[in-house]
Amino acid sequence: MTDKSFEYDYLIVGQGIAGTLFAFELIQQKKSFMLIDEDKSITSSKIAAGMFTPVSGKRMTITWMAQKLTKQLYHTYTAFENFFNCKVLHHAAIYHVFGSIKEQNDLMLRIADGEMEKYLIPYPQKLSMLNAPFGAFSVNNSGWVNTSVLLNTFNIYLKNNGLLLKEAFSYNELKTLNGRFFYKNIFANNIVFCEGYKAKDNPFFLNLPFVLCKGEVLHIQMPVAYNEIVKKGIYLVHTTNGNYKVGSTYNWSNLNEKTTQEGYKILTDKLKSLMQVPYTQNAHFAGVRPTTFDRKPFVGRHKSIEQMFIFNGLGTKGVMIAPYFAKQLFNLAEYNLPLINDVNPYR
Ligand SMILES: Cc1cc2nc3c(=O)[nH]c(=O)nc-3n(C[C@H](O)[C@H](O)[C@H](O)COP(=O)(O)OP(=O)(O)OC[C@H]3O[C@@H](n4cnc5c(N)ncnc54)[C@H](O)[C@@H]3O)c2cc1C
Numbered sequence: 179m180t181d182k183s184f185e186y187d188y189l190i191v192g193q194g195i196a197g198t199l200f201a202f203e204l205i206q207q208k209k210s211f212m213l214i215d216e217d218k219s220i221t222s223s224k225i226a227a228g229m230f231t232p233v234s235g236k237r238m239t240i241t242w243m244a245q246k247l248t249k250q251l252y253h254t255y256t257a258f259e260n261f262f263n264c265k266v267l268h269h270a271a272i273y274h275v276f277g278s279i280k281e282q283n284d285l286m287l288r289i290a291d292g293e294m295e296k297y298l299i300p301y302p303q304k305l306s307m308l309n310a311p312f313g314a315f316s317v318n319n320s321g322w323v324n325t326s327v328l329l330n331t332f333n334i335y336l337k338n339n340g341l342l343l344k345e346a347f348s349y350n351e352l353k354t355l356n357g358r359f360f361y362k363n364i365f366a367n368n369i370v371f372c373e374g375y376k377a378k379d380n381p382f383f384l385n386l387p388f389v390l391c392k393g394e395v396l397h398i399q400m401p402v403a404y405n406e407i408v409k410k411g412i413y414l415v416h417t418t419n420g421n422y423k424v425g426s427t428y429n430w431s432n433l434n435e436k437t438t439q440e441g442y443k444i445l446t447d448k449l450k451s452l453m454q455v456p457y458t459q460n461a462h463f464a465g466v467r468p469t470t471f472d473r474k475p476f477v478g479r480h481k482s483i484e485q486m487f488i489f490n491g492l493g494t495k496g497v498m499i500a501p502y503f504a505k506q507l508f509n510l511a512e513y514n515l516p517l518i519n520d521v522n523p524y525r
Contacts (some may be wrong), residue, residue: 182363183363183364183365184212184363184364184365185210185365185366186210186211186212186364186365186366186367187204187209187210187211187366187367187368188201188204188209188210188211188212188366188367188368188369188370188511189211189212189213189214189359189361189364189366189368189369189370190211190212190213190214190369190370190372191213191214191215191347191369191370191371191372191373192214192215192371192372192373192374192376193213193215193217193329193332193333193336193342193372194221194222194223194224194329194372194374194496195223195226195325195328195329195492195496195497195500196223196372196374196489196490196492196496196500196504197213197215197370197372197489198223198328198329198332199254199500199501199504200370200372200489200504200507200508201213201332201336201341202254202257202258202261202332202504203504203505203507203508204508205261206257206261207508207512209512211341211366212341212342212343212364212366213336213341213342213343214342214343214345214347214361215342215343215344216344216345216346216347217333217344218435220435220463220464220465221374221465222374222375222393222465222466222467222468222496223325223329223374223496224325224326224329224465225393225395225463225464225465226325226465226496226497227322227395227413227415227423227425227426228322228323228324228325228328228415228497229272229320229321229322229407229413229415229497230248230251230320230321230322230323230495230497230498231272231317231319231320232244232245232248232297232317232319232320233294233297233298233317237284237288238285238288238294238298240293240294240297241495241498242473242474242520243502246502247498247499247501247502248319248498250501250502250505251497251498251501251502252267253501254501254504254505255267255323255328255501258328258331262331262332262335264327264331265324265327266323266324266325266327266328266331267321267323268321268322268323268324269320269321270320270321270322270405270406270407270415270416271299271302271316271317271318271320271405271406271407272316272317272320272406272407272408272409272413273302273305273314273316273404273406273407273408273409274314274315274316274317274409274410275308275310275312275313275314275408275409275410275452276310276312276313276314276315277312277410277411278312279312281312282312282313285298285300285315286300289315296318296319297317297318297319298315298316298317298318299315299316299317299318300315301313301315302314302315302316302406305404305406305408306402307400307402307453307454307455308408308452308453308454309451309452309453309454310410316406320407321407322407322415322497323497324417325497343364347361347373349379349380349381349382350381352369354483357484357485358485359485359486367485368485368486368487368511369485369486369487370487370488370489370507370511371383371486371487371488371489371490372488372489372490373490374466374468374490374492375388375390375433375466375467375468377468377488377490378390380488382480382483382486383476383480383488383490383523386470386476386488386490386491386523387470387471388468388469388470388471388491389430389469389470389471390430390433390466390467390468390469391428391429391430391466391467391469391493391494392427392428392429392430392431392432392433392434392464392465392466392467393425393426393427393428393429393464393465393466393467394425394426394427394429394437394438394441394442394444394445394462394463394464395423395424395425395426395445395462395463395464396423396424396425396442396445396446396449396459396461396462397421397422397423397424397459397460397461397462397463398421398422398424398449398457398458398459398460399420399421399422399457399458399460400420400422400453400455400456400457400458401420401455401456402420402455403416403419403420404416408452410448410452411448411452412424412425412426412445412448412449412452413425413426414449414452421460422457424445424449425445426445427440427441427444427445429441433466434464434466435463435464435465435466436464437462437463437464438464441462441464442462467492467493467494467496468490468491468492468493469491469493469494470491470493472525473493473494474491474520474521475489475490475491475492475493475499475503475521476488476489476490476491476521476523477489477490477491477503477506477507477517477521477523478507478510478517478521478522478523478524479510479511481524485511487507487510487511488523489503489504489507490523491521491523503517503521506521
């Protein structure tokens with residue numbers, strides 16, 4: 179303990195999408211905070227393609243809470259862009275390539291189902307250089323968030339304002355007294371854990387039913403630039419000047435950031451069967467998604483420590499889920515407004 183101590187409304191552990199958006203909510207609400215992050219070069223948030231879509235899955239069903247999540251997504255990322263004068267939110271239709279006539283027929287039936295009409299568009303304009311003998315359909319109200327810009331911009335702001343402690347949070351150094359938290363020389367009224375899959379090591383939230391899922395991505399360059407996100411088994415998200423993120427794989431074992439030959443083969447095989455142009459590979463990354471047993475996040479209060487919270491379990495949809503639940507969590511911590519039971523960590 180040094181002589182000087184510092185007092186904050188909140189202490190946040192982890193600066194992925196969850197920690198970043200919760201801290202951004204605090205800035206907007208004029209609350210003070212300190213954020214602790216070990217600053218690993220590869221994390222789930224750092225390598226994510228950042229896509230969001232109101233419909234997903236093999237059967238193209240409407241995503242859980244799609245309307246509310248999408249509304250807050252636009253609001254939060256736009257507010258972020260205005261606050262930091264940067265660009266993170268990219269609108270882009272998703273161009274789904276059919277794999278067979280059956281897929282095409284199934285989709286037409288889904289479109290006939292009135293609710294899907296506003297999201298799914300049959301017969302979009304053909305994209306060049308794609309191997310798509312059965313055609314494609316496109317999904318509206320979708321896009322991607324540039325998570326690198328989001329996290330880097332926020333990281334620089336934190337550093338410039340002395341709001342970031344770069345270290346691995348040491349759980350056994352956290353003490354509580356009269357409902358307040360002490361960590362080294364930091365005093366805080368609330369603590370919010372946002373450690374992504376590393377929450378498995380958090381002794382305060384032991385045994386939460388995570389079903390963690392590793393994913394790998396490639397960064398490639400191609401002599402063609404699509405405005406749309408292209409999807410067929412894999413996705414291709416065009417970032418800048420012919421650079422793409424190509425992903426991703428799903429693997430429930432070997433949960434670490436090491437890339438694998440197997441992951442590489444899955445991605446490159448699918449890429450070769452989809453694209454009719456050569457590409458150059460620039461990078462290959464792996465990360466672990468904090469997925470849960472029922473694909474819903476863990477957002478809420480510790481069962482016995484009043485002002486201790488968790489914001490985790492964002493799974494495959496961190497970009498879409500985090501904005502809405504950052505706000506909801508703030509309302510719980512400050513005003514005791516309950517969250518829906520779907521996200522209760524002890525459900
Ligand atoms: C290949 C891949 C592609 C994906 N694509 C998409 C996509 O297109 N769209 C989408 O919405 N989602 C996508 N995801 C999922 C998305 O990345 C996650 O939902 C999201 O990043 C989770 O964010 P998080 O903040 O909870 O966790 P993380 O990103 O893991 O962040 C946690 C942070 O906490 C830090 N930390 C952990 N423990 C400690 C500790 N003890 N002390 C200090 N710091 C600590 C970590 O270093 C990290 O910075 C993808 C994931 C992968 C792996």
